[in-house]
Amino acid sequence: MIDRHLLRLRRNFDGEVLTRDHAGYDSARRPVGAAGATRRPLVVLRCRSVRDVVAAVGYARDTGVALAVRGGGHCFAGRSSTDGVLIDVSGLGNVDLSDDGRVTVGAGVRLGQLYGALHARGQTLPAGCGATVGIAGLVLGGGIGLLGRRHGLTCDRLIAATVVLADGSVVDCDEHRDPDLFWALHGAGGGQFGVVTSLRLATITEPMTARIVLTCPEADPARVVALWQASAPDAPDCISTSLELTSEPGRPVRAIVSGVALDADRADEWLHDLARGVAAGARVFVADPVPFTVAKQALADPRQDVGDGRLRSEYFTRAMPADAVTALITLLGGRGARHRRRLTFTPMGGAYNRVAPAATAFVHRRERYLLEHVGHRSDSWVDASWTLAHRHSSHRVYPNFPDPLLDRPADAYWGANHARLAAVKRSYDPQHVFDFPQALGHGRQPTKGNP
Ligand SMILES: Cc1cc2nc3c(=O)[nH]c(=O)nc-3n(C[C@H](O)[C@H](O)[C@H](O)COP(=O)(O)OP(=O)(O)OC[C@H]3O[C@@H](n4cnc5c(N)ncnc54)[C@H](O)[C@@H]3O)c2cc1C
Numbered sequence: 001m002i003d004r005h006l007l008r009l010r011r012n013f014d015g016e017v018l019t020r021d022h023a024g025y026d027s028a029r030r031p032v033g034a035a036g037a038t039r040r041p042l043v044v045l046r047c048r049s050v051r052d053v054v055a056a057v058g059y060a061r062d063t064g065v066a067l068a069v070r071g072g073g074h075c076f077a078g079r080s081s082t083d084g085v086l087i088d089v090s091g092l093g094n095v096d097l098s099d100d101g102r103v104t105v106g107a108g109v110r111l112g113q114l115y116g117a118l119h120a121r122g123q124t125l126p127a128g129c130g131a132t133v134g135i136a137g138l139v140l141g142g143g144i145g146l147l148g149r150r151h152g153l154t155c156d157r158l159i160a161a162t163v164v165l166a167d168g169s170v171v172d173c174d175e176h177r178d179p180d181l182f183w184a185l186h187g188a189g190g191g192q193f194g195v196v197t198s199l200r201l202a203t204i205t206e207p208m209t210a211r212i213v214l215t216c217p218e219a220d221p222a223r224v225v226a227l228w229q230a231s232a233p234d235a236p237d238c239i240s241t242s243l244e245l246t247s248e249p250g251r252p253v254r255a256i257v258s259g260v261a262l263d264a265d266r267a268d269e270w271l272h273d274l275a276r277g278v279a280a281g282a283r284v285f286v287a288d289p290v291p292f293t294v295a296k297q298a299l300a301d302p303r304q305d306v307g308d309g310r311l312r313s314e315y316f317t318r319a320m321p322a323d324a325v326t327a328l329i330t331l332l333g334g335r336g337a338r339h340r341r342r343l344t345f346t347p348m349g350g351a352y353n354r355v356a357p358a359a360t361a362f363v364h365r366r367e368r369y370l371l372e373h374v375g376h377r378s379d380s381w382v383d384a385s386w387t388l389a390h391r392h393s394s395h396r397v398y399p400n401f402p403d404p405l406l407d408r409p410a411d412a413y414w415g416a417n418h419a420r421l422a423a424v425k426r427s428y429d430p431q432h433v434f435d436f437p438q439a440l441g442h443g444r445q446p447t448k449g450n451p
Pocket residue numbers: 032033068069070071072073074075076079080089107127128129130132133134135136137138140141142143144145189190191192194195196197301303304306400401
């Protein structure tokens with residue numbers, strides 16, 4: 001029966017149809033990380049156009065097989081992998097920048113490609129760090145990045161989107177047309193309302209940016225955390241610094257503060273204040289300002305190391321007490337660790353928090369920082385560390401860092417916006433065609449294929 005549908009699909013489909021016997025199937029089915037890597041879709045549909053996406057959604061609907069949508073394939077929970085129909089939009093690769101600074105981006109575009117195209121015209125976007133991360137996945141879950149404290153989330157720049165819905169209809173939405181759907185696309189998390197085929201975003205003039213670093217090899221890491229927690233989330237918007245604590249087997253825990261500044265002089269002053277507090281040989285580095293895209297290239301992608309490891313995270317509305325920080329660091333550097341471990345504190349505040357929680361689907365507008373726990377997938381430290389910090393967290397989780405182990409995922413991802421999001425889901429995808437564990441309304445409607 002599926003073959004008959006496949007024959008019909010091919011008549012309306014210009015992209016690639018990769019079944020399990022196809023030479024390119026194995027590389028096409030694999031996501032970037034370990035999550036979902038063992039999934040073997042019945043078919044991978046590599047779309048090249050909106051028409052292809054309509055045909056692909058129709059194929060999944062007609063066969064009754066579960067589907068998953070994939071852009072850049074980076075989902076930490078494997079939500080862009082399936083044993084059913086994999087709708088891959090990576091072929092939708094257009095980037096069209098108009099003179100008014102608005103850019104229309106195909107859903108298959110990766111951040112590196114987008115930054116490059118915008119940089120050539122003196123523009124950019126406040127977006128994430130990973131060059132291969134998909135713009136659609138990033139926007140649909142929020143979009144945190146080095147310019148965020150000044151310019152907000154990537155989804156805050158969204159002006160319009162084109163979406164293929166479960167019934168095959170194509171909707172152009174913005175604040176006037178299908179406004180509830182448009183609202184929901186601002187950071188609720190991808191793959192839940194339809195397949196987004198393109199996004200229209202308001203770019204910003206590319207700022208000159210200085211890379212900034214504070215190293216403190218001899219300092220007590222707990223002291224660095226205390227100082228960073230007290231100052232980085234309230235720093236001027238022009239300063240964005242993450243704090244990374246790493247432990248390598250057999251070595252002491254290392255703390256490093258790094259990021260970018262739009263005003264090098266203010267950053268120099270701010271970093272020297274921090275360095276005085278840290279004492280113990282702290283060193284400040286402020287690079288000469290260069291265009292943002294160039295400064296970014298010199299910074300390592302902090303999440304590249306997740307690879308086949310695991311990332312768990314939460315938001316914090318308040319600073320963590322000193323005894324909890326000490327316990328966290330003791331655990332991080334614990335004896336017997338066989339793999340690298342990382343804790344990263346990312347500052348919120350600034351423009352992120354100047355948007356009301358209900359103004360967009362992204363509810364997390366009162367948080368001070370995000371804390372990531374990253375380790376090897378066999379390392380139980382990730383869970384122990386997360387549990388320790390959880391007692392002091394706001395119990396809220398960034399939708400783009402999904403965590404399959406959450407007890408109350410709807411509260412964690414959507415908080416007070418959950419009821420409105422559930423209503424949008426009911427009206428745009430009543431049959432739960434776009435579904436996965438933890439999706440809006442998951443389990444209310446039987447679906448085939450995915451667990
Ligand atoms: C190396 C790395 C670096 C990262 N850096 C950052 C960062 O700096 N800032 C930040 O905020 N996040 C960052 N992230 C997290 C990233 O934002 C999410 O993983 C994001 O969802 C990835 O999108 P994707 O298209 O690459 O992944 P996918 O796995 O393809 O998609 C992610 C989710 O979105 C859905 N989706 C994708 N495309 C569409 C579409 N066209 N229509 C509907 N649904 C769609 C998928 O079904 C899935 O549920 C990083 C992740 C990694 C692995």
